[in-house]
Amino acid sequence: NSTKPVIYPFNPNFITDYKGYKLGMSVEELDKLFAFRKENKYVNSAKEFQTVTGVSDSLLNAISPYFKFPDWVNQPKKQYTSYSNNKFENKKPIVKVDINLATQEDLIKVYGIGPALSERILKQKESLGGFVSMEQMQFIWGLSPEVVENLNKHFIVTAEPKISKVDINNASVKELAKxxxxxxxxxxxxxxxxxxxxxxxNIEDLTKIKGLPSEKIKIIALYLEF
Incomplete structure (x- = not known):
């Protein structure tokens, strides 16, 4: 009896090992997806899913009709075009604002950023004492590569913020964990x-510490007092 299993619509960003296996994905293809997701990135279309995982056209054609992305993936574009039909709006040169001086209103003006994400960016800034590089946007949970790109078009770090640096050699476990x-x-x-x-x-010593995310080490070092 070879009845095909019923597939329900699902968001491919949250495929589990077992689900991927049932859909016919190989271990390598799943690993590529998991590695991509580990960087807090999301696939937003069937084509992007194929680019990340390398699944064959035939498998993509078989499973992509069941892909269901959250509404905001498809929606904002429509609202955006309708409210920027003003011919002059697109021609205005973008004046970059220092991200450390940005208000919630400034952030929400960026396509793809709503109240929740803007708040998350401001909270992260507060907990760090300020951003030292725009690179840090990619470490904020929930910001897609597209949104990070948009932020980079509008914001910049003009001067190093006055942060109270972490005394890496004398701080206690409790202080460091904060x-x-x-x-x-x-x-x-x-x-x-x-x-x-x-x-x-120095940075080289930091690389020897287990569990320290290597892609953040250069940024982390700017917050430390050696």
Missing amino acids: FPYFNYSIAKEIVTHRSMNGEIK
Whole structure:
């Protein structure tokens, strides 16, 4: 009896190992998707799903009719075009604002940013004491690559903010764990590393700390006092 299993609409960003296997995806294809998702990125179309995973056209044709993306993926574009039909609006040169001075209203003007994401950006800024680089936008949960690109068109870091730097060699586990790019287990690793190897002197020493996200190390170093 070879009745095909019923497939219900699903968001391909949240495919599990088991579901992927049932759909006919290979381990490599699933791993590529998981690696992409690990960077807090989302696929927003069937074509993007194929680009990320490398699934064959035939498999894509078989499963993509069941892909269901959240409404906001398809919606904002319509609202956006209707409200910027003003011919002059598109010709205005963009004056970049310092991200550290941006208000919630400034952020919401950016296509793809709503109240929740703007609040998340402001909270992250507050907890860090300020952004040191626009690169940090890609570390904020929920910002798609497209939105990060839009933010980069409108904002800039003009001057290094006055942040109170983390004293990496003297701070306690509790103090270190408060820093947004660390967590409790990284804080423990830092303290262990200090007691085993002496002071942490530079970026190279940071790379030896287990669990520290390598793509953030250059940014993290700017918040530290060695």
